[in-house]
Amino acid sequence: MTEPKRYLVTAALPYANGPKHIGHLAGAYIPSDVYVRYLRSQGRDVVFVCGSDEHGTAIPNQALKENTTPKAIIDKYDAQIRDCFFKLGMSFDIYHRTSEPIHHQTSQEIFKTLYNKGLLTEEISEQYFDVTANTFLADRYIMGTCPKCGNPNAYGDQCEKCGSTLSPRELINPRSTLSGNPPVLKSTKHWYLPLQNYETWLSDWILKSHKDDWKVNVYGQCKSWIDAGLQPRAMTRDLDWGIKVPLPDAEGKVLYVWFDAPIGYISATRALFQEITTNKTKFATPQKYFAGATADDWKKYWQDKDTKLLHFVGKDNIVFHCIIFPIMLHATGEYILPDNVPANEFMNLEGDKMSTSRGWSIEMHEYLADFPDKPDVLRYALLTNLPETKDSEFTWKDFQAKNNNELVAIFGNFVNRALVLTQKYFDNKVPALGVLSETDSKVLAELKEFPSRIGQSLESYRFREATAGLMDLARLGNKYLAETEPWKLAKTDMARVGTILNVALQIAANLSIVAEPFLPFSATKLREMLQQSAGKWAQAGNSELLAVGHSLGAPTLLFEKIEDEVINAQIKKLNDNKKAMELANQPAEPAKPEISFDDFQKMDIRVGTILQAERVEKSKKLLKLQVDTGIDTRTVMSGIAEHFSPEEVTGKQVTILVNLAPRKIMGVESQGMILMAADKDGKLRLLQPNEGVSPGATVS
């Protein structure tokens, strides 16, 4: 395998319309970070970019929902995601934003390049337009009756009841979800990228040259798309949020978010080199290769054939990173193509698909709030169970087990044993190495094998296997101690004990190097314990990392156990969250059959005041109320005792139906009915006039 001159690694740009969850981490971010940290440890020239994706229709719509501006939305979620990534140890050289001017510029340049080359086609089509909101509507924002099953709440792209895919024009009685009004058809012009023109080229590139080195799930999905035949795809949208189409006759039009988002990788790289050359490094971790870099050096990473470009994404992104973006890059004639797109599948959670909107997810910021000192535990739990070949499953019990049985019991325990023994017998100094026994030699020989084996797994994007390799190294240490039993020899042969502990400590020192890409925080902690400077991958496997007589730091615990209560609380939180979201998302009760005005007129509804309230014996639900109706003072039995105490309703104005036929309830005659609003969760609320009115005021 010939080693590339340099690497450019991208991690999917998170969409800044909401918080991101651990499924996103497992899909793209954690693996990419491990990979990059490994490359850096190898001394390779690598740039690692990411950033917030801040355009598209969902952003202004989220703003509408949160009653704020699109800018406020992206600022909020960009800051949140950025902060979480930092706390989880994501080592981007730059975390950029697609709202930055340099990205607008880059995207427009690429659009213009394609346009000037005559590679874009113009088409005029009729699209639904919301007159009140003064905007064209994306398919998802149009609802109507499904032509196939009659579901009145089908979306413009799909009916979720019968599952059929729709186009907005098929909907019966379409309405805009923004205003609720029926939209009108309006013709509009857009620029399309004729993907079908690149079929042969794409087929050669993917189906022929990457048949063996791309993952089957990625290859299969690409093949499916290519075999299906590609269609022209609109690269512009009617929207006032995004990157302006850089053409004279394009008022009110922006670039399609999927056109500009992947270009964000390029902009981020440009911005990185601008920052390096102006010494503004905020979230960057520049490397020695950047010495003497110029602002134009980003081009080496995007245009030089000796650069290995890698896109880490989740499976929902495969088509954009393997088909559309490469076609864009290829069409410009200026850019290199990805060497690989090691996309992962999805990670499910406790038996169900992760979904922020359904409340069934573990958001990054929530995890960090609950486990602020445990970023590595999450990294490890995800790494050992990445959805590399198929959808995988995250459970809290498994998270606990991975922590308690592996990080604590194997990794942390081994380090602790080696250090505590050294402290006990050798005053915390690395003891001398004597004559090696057969066991020692065997262990040292095995130790030597680990770094390259783990490295090979990483270079083939087998992160689970690599992570298992790391833990196996700690196992080797434990096994070595169990076999040599230095605590027994301490009574008779201290020199031998020294040799054993020297070997054990060298294994621990190796762990700190090999663990760094996977568990960066713990690796640092371990280095501090060993009083060891950061080591490079090339040194790993070496059994002389720690010099004889070297003083060690105080042994502390690398990991701590996580108790059942903590895990149970998380599971409960998850279920509570889901229930809350179910309620919030539950549709309102369907309307009752129509009635006439006369029917309504028959009801005599008034505002009354509760003068007295008392509990009713043997009844959980009933309160016995004395209500001043303006006409009289009467007794009303009301089933609100589970929601209100007598004290809190006394003196309150309420809405009362006064001409309801009297009825005996629990032996007491109830003369009327208090009207209540029942929320989706069954909780009751009083209906009160917004200002006090005199008792007996009629309601109509």
Added chain:
RNA sequence: GGCGCGGUAGCUCAGGUGGUUAGAGCGUUGGAUUCAUAACCCAAAGGUCGGGGGUUCAACUCCCCCCCGCGCUACCA
């Protein structure tokens, strides 16, 4: 409906181009041990590899059909 990816021990998952007794971790059981966050170490039990056909001397691995899960897509491969 079509296409893609999956369906392997109780659980989470590995198993290039078909070939001796199908693997790992966890869990379970037994043993050993006490330096260590009762952790470590050793060992055992556990699978008709979704179901049914076929090719082959030989199939978890190739072909066909069916069932299930996930994803993509739509008068269309």
